[in-house]
Amino acid sequence: xxxxxxxxxxxxxxxxxxxxxxxxxxxxxxxxxxxxxxxxxxxxxxxxxxxxxxxxxxxxxxxxxxxxxxxxxxxxxxx
Amino acid sequence: xxxxxxxxxxxxxxxxxxxxxxxxxxxxxxxxxxxxxxxxxxxxxxxxxxxxxxxxxxxxxxxxxxxxxxxxxxxxxxxxxxxxxxxxxxxxxxxxxxxxxxxxxxxxxxxxxxxxxxxxxxxxxxxxxxxxxxxxxxxxxxxxxxxxxxxxxxxxxxxxxxxxxxxxxxxxxxxxxxxxxxxxxxxxxxxxxxxxxxxxxxxxxxxxxxxxxxxxxxxxxxxxxxxxxxxx
Numbered sequence: 001x002x003x004x005x006x007x008x009x010x011x012x013x014x015x016x017x018x019x020x021x022x023x024x025x026x027x028x029x030x031x032x033x034x035x036x037x038x039x040x041x042x043x044x045x046x047x048x049x050x051x052x053x054x055x056x057x058x059x060x061x062x063x064x065x066x067x068x069x070x071x072x073x074x075x076x077x078x079x
Numbered sequence: 080x081x082x083x084x085x086x087x088x089x090x091x092x093x094x095x096x097x098x099x100x101x102x103x104x105x106x107x108x109x110x111x112x113x114x115x116x117x118x119x120x121x122x123x124x125x126x127x128x129x130x131x132x133x134x135x136x137x138x139x140x141x142x143x144x145x146x147x148x149x150x151x152x153x154x155x156x157x158x159x160x161x162x163x164x165x166x167x168x169x170x171x172x173x174x175x176x177x178x179x180x181x182x183x184x185x186x187x188x189x190x191x192x193x194x195x196x197x198x199x200x201x202x203x204x205x206x207x208x209x210x211x212x213x214x215x216x217x218x219x220x221x222x223x224x225x226x227x228x229x230x231x232x233x234x235x236x237x238x239x240x241x242x243x244x245x246x247x248x249x250x251x252x253x254x255x256x257x258x259x260x261x262x263x264x265x266x267x268x269x270x271x272x273x274x275x276x277x278x279x280x281x282x283x284x285x286x287x288x289x290x291x292x293x294x295x296x297x298x299x300x301x302x303x304x305x306x307x308x309x310x311x
Contacts, residue, residue, distance in 0.1 A: 013228060014262070016188045065145060068138055068174065070181045071228060 001046045002079040003058040007067045008039035042066050051078045080308040082108035082124040085152075087143045092129035092166065092283065099285035100126070103301035113146040123308050124161045125152050127168030129221070129283060139182060139224045140170030149175050161205060161308065162277045166222055169269070169279035178270055178279045179237070180229030182222075186262025190223040195260065195282055197268050198248035201241055204275045205307035209299035215252045216296040218282035220261070225281040227263035227270075234264055245269035245280055 009015040015037050022036035044061070048054040058076045067074040082100050084093050093110065100108045108126070109119055118125065133142035143149070149171075156162050156177055164172040172178040185191055197218050199210040210216070229237070237243055246266040247259045254266040261281070269280030284297030 014183060014186065014226070016184050016186055020188055065141065066137070068141065068181055070173075070179075070230075071183060 001048055001051070001054045003044045003046055003054050004077045004079060005042045005044065005058055005062050005066050006039060006075045006077070007042065007062070007072050008037060008074070010071055010073050013071050039072070054078050080104045080106065080123055080305050081119075081121045082106070082126060083111045083118060083122045084108050084126045084128055085111045085113060085148055087113045087130070087132035087146065089132045089134055090128055090130035090167070092285065095283070095285045096126055096128040096165070099288040099297065099301050100124075102288050103298065104305040111148060113143065113148050115148045116151060118148075118151050118155055122155070122160070124163065124304060125155060127152075127162070127164040127171050128285075129166030129168060132167055132171070135224075138170075138174065140167055140172075140174040143167075143171045144174035144176075153177065156272070156277055159274060159276060161304070163206070163304070164277075164279040165283055165285065166225075166281055169281055170224065172277065172279040177277055178272060179233050180227055180264075180270070182224045182281070183226040183228045183262075184224050185222070185226050185260070187260070190221075191225070191260050192219075192221045193260070194218070195220050195268075196248050196250050196258065197245045197280075197282060198252050198254060200243050200246060204244065204271060204278075204303075206271075206278045206300055206303055207244065208303040208306055210303070213252060215248055215250060216284075216299070217250075217287065217294070218284050218297055219286040219293075220282045222261070222281055225261040225263065227261075227267045227281070229264060234267075237267075237270055238265070240273060242271045242273065242275075243267055243269075244271050244278055245282075
């Protein structure tokens with residue numbers, strides 16, 4: 001079972017990477033651009049076939065390693 | 080004093096650290112491997128040196144924080160052992176939860192390789208006994224992710240409990256925004272654990288320990304440790 005963990009900088013945590021991407025997009029002429037935030041997606045292949053248990057396992061992995069919850073939030077999606 | 084320096088894949092500042100410790104203590108530190116599950120008997124200082132452990136994959140220090148030796152280091156710190164983390168070592172200490180907060184990408188997004196000046200916020204710690212409070216010394220920074228972050232409650236607690244060891248400052252000792260090149264919260268360059276025995280800092284005091292190679296500004300930090308641990 002495939003599970004996606006999306007890790008994003010928390011609201012209020014400086015995201016200079018997102019800012020730089022935003023500036024570059026504006027420089028390319030894209031208009032109407034608000035805030036840009038950059039995070040990462042981690043794709044997990046799990047042997048687990050029960051979606052609820054797969055989600056619980058991925059959440060435990062995110063809390064323990066995939067995200068640093070001091071600065072990042074995460075979201076788990078079971079594909 | 081018996082020091083141990085931990086090597087991870089991608090560590091690259093262990094030799095400079097060993098020279099600094101040897102110069103201050105007259106003893107050669109042990110080199111420890113990240114897969115070790117115990118520290119050598121008699122170890123009274125563990126150093127996590129600078130470098131790019133595990134290629135900075137996921138987050139700087141995140142992989143190293145999960146390595147087998149970290150369990151032993153956590154137990155050592157819990158027993159009151161001294162742990163020094165420099166640069167990547169500071170990142171490991173925050174990732175392992177031995178120090179609060181996190182190190183974000185530098186606010187400028189640039190890797191900073193340059194000298195900085197550090198103001199000593201207190202001189203009554205095992206790491207700063209040979210300095211005066213308010214003294215400024217020069218050190219070298221070399222990092223891409225040294226922007227210290229913690230929430231306001233944590234920052235207030237650190238300040239209130241006197242756990243900010245070092246701040247980025249001008250050579251005259253003013254903690255200005257210009258002196259704070261990586262954008263760290265409240266100019267914080269180094270913090271201590273509540274028992275003052277765990278220190279994490281981003282700049283490299285081990286760069287300045289030899290009068291013939293860029294001076295000895297950083298040497299008092301290691302001499303302080305040698306003195307504190309000889310007395311212990």
